[in-house]
Amino acid sequence: MVRLIIEKFPRVLKNKKRLEKRLNIKIESRGKEIQITGAPEDEYKAEKVITALDFGFPFSTALLIKEEDFIFESINIKEHTKRKDFARIKSRLIGTKGKALKTLSTLTGCYFEIKDNWIGVIGEPEHIKNAERAVILIIKGSKHGNVYSYLEKHQIKPVLDLGLKEDDERLEI
Template sequence: MGSVRLPKERIPIIIGKEGLTKKDLEHLGDVRILVDSVDGSVSIDQRGDALKANLAVNAIQAIARGFNPEIAKTLFDDYMQLIIIPLREFAKPGSRRIEEIKGRIIGRDGKTRKVIEDLTSTKISVYGDTVSIIGDYVSVQYSREAISMIIAGKKHRSVYQYLEKRVKEIKFRKIEETFG
């Protein structure tokens, strides 16, 4: 099916206590997961449904990008998705820009990330040189837009106002998505 490279510090999280996280992912995705703790690669062998196997790959990528396994497992719900935004695209090699962007997205004491998560009903992880978002299709789009605004240098207040104005719109679009 495929393989995913993991930062070595995330390998124990994929495996979980007594291998429970790995077993859960194998069961939910109907896959076999092989973890190479030396080079950090995770191989995923499809046993059944290809869609389920793809969702297992997404869940493993989410864990690799800093999400806890319980949040990553929500990707097995039909309406949930993972978006990974590479921050290297917004900074010159060797510059401190990536650290500045990460700091702005997280905010003082995690406030900015929390506000975006709360207003969009998403989960956000800032890990390595990436920002990752888990949520339903509609919410992820608004969360991504808010993060793009922060990356572009917009003031936090402007981002919060943008999201606060869109809360009703987000709810309406979710209902629209549900009932087609």
């Protein structure tokens, strides 16, 4: 049994039946506290999905966490800067009309959301490392162009199946 206290309670309550069905869990609510019951692995994934929903991610994006290929990480802005002007740092992360965040999303293959002094990232484990590094560089004051070129240089190439392994069917010739 997992208990969570969430801020965007109506959002989770609206999707309660869909969450229960897709995550194989039971959700009970009291005020802003949510109680999740189910198999331990399902509870863990549900906790991450509900936290992502509370963060502001769309329902379909938050459900990607259920898949084994995606994880959710959150970065605290306060841990990476001594400055108190969080509005300026957030605006650097978002960019003009969201352009910086879209570019980060495109280059890393991850999804980003900003909530208070936190940045949420959903993506594949290989891409999360570069996404976190890019966000931290922008928080610390690096130029956007330098961060983008860093991401372009450090993009992870997909692993291709070269057909070197033999299938059982090929051996029966």
